[in-house]
Amino acid sequence: MSHYNLALLGFGNVGRALARLLQRKEAELQSRYDITFRVTGIATGRHGAAVNPAGLDYIHAASLAEAGESLAALSKTPISSNSEFLRACAADVMFENTPVNHATGQPAIDHLHLALELGMHAITANKGPVVHAYRELSEFAKTRHKRFYFESTVMDGAPIFSLFRSSLPAAQLLGFRGILNSTTNLILGRMESGESFEDAVKYAQSVGLAETDPAADVDGWDASIKVAALINVLMEIPLTPQQVDRTGIRGITQEMVADAKAQGKRWKLVCSAERVGVLATGRVAPEPVPASSTLYSVEGSSSIVEFYTDTLSSLSIVEGNPGPDTTAYGLLADFINAVR
DSSP states (O other), X not given: OEEEEEEEEOOSHHHHHHHHHHHHHHXXXXXXXXXXXXXXXXXXXXXXXXXXXXXXXXXXXXXXXXXXXXXXXGOSSOOOSHHXXXXXXXXXXXXXXXXXXXXXXXXXXXXXXXXXXXXXXXXXXXXXXXXXXXXXXXHHHHHTTOOEEOGGGTTTTSOSHHIIIIIOTTOOEEEXXXXXXXXXXXXXXXXXXXXXXXXXXXXXXXXXXXXXXXXXXXXXXXXXXXXXXXXXXXXXXXXXXXXXXXXXSTTOOHHHHHHHHHTTEEEEEEEXXXXXXXXXEEEEEEEEEXXXXXXXXXXXXXXXXXXXXXXXXXXXXXXXXXXXXXXXXXHHHHHHHHHX
8 A cells, every 4th residue: 555645736626626536536546546645735825825744634625715714724834935835745746736827837837846856746737837847847757756747737637648658659749630728619609609709708707717817718828838738748849839820719700600600610719730840830720610520519618639640640539528627637647647
């Protein structure tokens, strides 16, 4: 039986979903994988941090955070910074789920680097470190005999990175095409039903898919960083989100949606990439896709990516209506794969 101390840095919707998934899967982890664990540290952006090497009541901590209350009362040690938190929690595995920084990937990169330096496996749902420091963090993890995993950064819990890492040996990725942003797919679908762009955005905000400022989604930044992440990892070619040719969906009008529908087509924010020698190009742009396309029938907040390799001409993965629970599953899967 192997025992692990866990630290959760970032305790928003995804972090709390992970806590509840860990509780639900605790007996299964022990019986199927000989894994036992305790949560020794939780740090939040708004509700303080708690560290207890003997273990925290992490479900109570989730309730406190949801009620807007501080976690400090649960702590055996006063914590004033994230670096102090990581040094104090004596963890074997750190889950990093702080907000994404599209421009630099910081401070998440520093969090992950410090966790690896302290001897922890580093697992994240944060896309920033993957596009801005994938090679650096991966190589450093190897020197520490630890894992840097990030399955939840693209398509939540769908096994994309682990698929290529484990199940597709000697397959070279030549390109891909897909729908990687759930919010814009929902917005465009509601516009097909007659809603204005503004009302469709408001609906996406009301169900928690779009932020108060929806720019990251509707202007294509979230999709661009996912394209960059796939290129960095699966093609092993450095590319930043700023280098992705990006056009959002603000220019799509109700008339354009109606015209496409009359032609048997649907507007989608299409993400694509192509290997060109030792380089790669990435693109995010709205397109009217025909009914013959695999992207056509992907509705609501679902996602799809179709890979083209030198060994398999086409391989598609579809994820239906993801949420914090599916993102949490990707983190759990990374934990199991890291320690096995």
